[in-house]
Amino acid sequence: DAAAEAQAREQEGVRELQKEYGKAFDNKVDLAKAVLQEHGGSDLLDLTLSDGRPLGSHPDLVRTFVNIGDMMKSKLGEDSIKGPKSDGAITPGDAQKELAKIEAPGGPYWDRNHPGHAAAVNEALRLREFTGGFDAV
Numbered sequence: 210d211a212a213a214e215a216q217a218r219e220q221e222g223v224r225e226l227q228k229e230y231g232k233a234f235d236n237k238v239d240l241a242k243a244v245l246q247e248h249g250g251s252d253l254l255d256l257t258l259s260d261g262r263p264l265g266s267h268p269d270l271v272r273t274f275v276n277i278g279d280m281m282k283s284k285l286g287e288d289s290i291k292g293p294k295s296d297g298a299i300t301p302g303d304a305q306k307e308l309a310k311i312e313a314p315g316g317p318y319w320d321r322n323h324p325g326h327a328a329a330v331n332e333a334l335r336l337r338e339f340t341g342g343f344d345a346v
């Protein structure tokens with residue numbers, strides 16, 4: 210029973226992160242793993258919590274190392290972290306922020322005669338794929 214409960218909690222954590230990171234889930238998890246491996250913390254992943262879950266599957270630990278990796282990439286560049294590179298997927302929250310900028314009143318998105326209108330509309334469509342607003346066709 211304890212093993213089944215631990216596995217259920219682990220899967221719940223995975224679902225929570227999948228919802229939070231959306232299509233960027235795999236990239237974010239790979240980033241967290243790369244940070245841990247590069248800085249000697251990969252053994253942390255195998256430690257067992259009191260509830261039976263491996264520490265490496267706890268959503269708060271994953272978020273922490275994702276945030277560290279994101280900060281390293283923004284301050285030092287993507288090449289500062291060994292491991293897989295991003296495929297361009299972003300989290301729903303980040304996509305929503307970018308979408309809000311593009312769809313700001315008075316911008317090219319709303320003016321069909323603006324030379325940047327088509328690019329703004331295309332970028333808004335691309336970003337909506339990451340917000341969960343609709344599935345890409």
